[in-house]
Amino acid sequence: MKLPRWFHQLGSPPYVYRLADKLGPWLGGLGCATLAIGVVWGLAIAPPDYQQDEVYRIIFIHPQTAYVGMMAYGVMAVAAAIGYIWRLKIAHAVAVSAAPIGAWFTFCALVTGAIWGRPTWGTYWQWGDPRIMSETLLLFLFLGYLALRGAFDDRDKADKITAILAVVGVVNLPIIHYSVEWWNSLHQGPTILRGDGPAMTTDMLLPFLITVLGFTLTFYWLLLRRLQAEIVEREGDARWLREFLPGSVA
Amino acid sequence: MIDFIQMGGDGAYVWSAYGITLAVLIVNIVLVRARHRTALRRAREIAAQTEVPRRQPKVHRVQ
Numbered sequence: 001m002k003l004p005r006w007f008h009q010l011g012s013p014p015y016v017y018r019l020a021d022k023l024g025p026w027l028g029g030l031g032c033a034t035l036a037i038g039v040v041w042g043l044a045i046a047p048p049d050y051q052q053d054e055v056y057r058i059i060f061i062h063p064q065t066a067y068v069g070m071m072a073y074g075v076m077a078v079a080a081a082i083g084y085i086w087r088l089k090i091a092h093a094v095a096v097s098a099a100p101i102g103a104w105f106t107f108c109a110l111v112t113g114a115i116w117g118r119p120t121w122g123t124y125w126q127w128g129d130p131r132i133m134s135e136t137l138l139l140f141l142f143l144g145y146l147a148l149r150g151a152f153d154d155r156d157k158a159d160k161i162t163a164i165l166a167v168v169g170v171v172n173l174p175i176i177h178y179s180v181e182w183w184n185s186l187h188q189g190p191t192i193l194r195g196d197g198p199a200m201t202t203d204m205l206l207p208f209l210i211t212v213l214g215f216t217l218t219f220y221w222l223l224l225r226r227l228q229a230e231i232v233e234r235e236g237d238a239r240w241l242r243e244f245l246p247g248s249v250a
Numbered sequence: 251m252i253d254f255i256q257m258g259g260d261g262a263y264v265w266s267a268y269g270i271t272l273a274v275l276i277v278n279i280v281l282v283r284a285r286h287r288t289a290l291r292r293a294r295e296i297a298a299q300t301e302v303p304r305r306q307p308k309v310h311r312v313q
Binding site: 044048054055057058097105110119124222225228229235237241244246 | 262268275281282289
């Protein structure tokens with residue numbers, strides 16, 4: 001099988017850097033605009049919930065940040081595995097770039113969840129709750145991955161060993177998703193990804209899906225920007241980079 | 251307007267959740283920009299160091 005040319009080019013740092021330079025502003029602009037529309041819609045236009053009244057409006061940021069955190073872990077693990085198996089440096093660079101963004105989004109999911117828990121469950125935090133614990137584990141997997149990287153001076157070695165940690169930690173993703181079904185949790189069951197279709201009226205579902213799209217685009221924008229910085233750090237002395245340097249000497 | 255801010259008495263919860271998320275997004279944007287700029291500046295220094303000696307002409311002493 002012959003792979004298309006652009007596929008091979010994705011392994012080339014200059015090609016990826018230039019691609020990110022072109023795509024970045026579009027992703028950023030679209031992401032921020034979509035997020036703004038979704039958030040205003042969710043906060044001001046969507047109707048109040050019949051059980052939770054107004055506080056349910058956290059639903060336009062909490063599941064989104066949780067899902068982006070999990071997606072970031074998926075991206076990190078897949079990229080790390082590709083980097084490990086095919087010794088592709090650019091894939092390792094993607095993995096490293098996804099980790100801190102994933103950690104931040106997971107942090108957001110935990111904090112907004114705690115804030116939501118207080119008025120609805122009567123508590124900010126419940127030790128031993130399967131959903132809260134597996135999500136907290138996700139945060140520690142990201143932080144552990146970053147800390148482990150920091151323990152190596154040799155970047156190639158760090159890439160390889162942290163890739164193993166990233167791949168092993170994937171086990172936690174289905175655990176997070178099914179935690180509310182497998183065990184008793186304070187957390188409610190799935191609202192959107194359930195067998196009988198989304199359990200949400202259209203006037204709530206639309207802004208919900210728009211914010212999902214907004215957070216996703218924002219994540220990939222941040223990922224591209226981080227990837228660019230990572231490429232510059234790894235390829236600092238490369239000739240192709242000179243056209244991008246401030247006060248270029250190229 | 252006041253109703254909108256109070257959110258039926260849950261305003262503190264809703265707005266703090268949105269505020270923290272917004273703050274995290276801004277922090278992420280600021281951090282990545284700073285990192286990118288520092289990396290580019292360092293690359294610029296490397297480029298300047300490797301460029302200069304190459305351009306110096308060889309001096310032949312004529313006796």
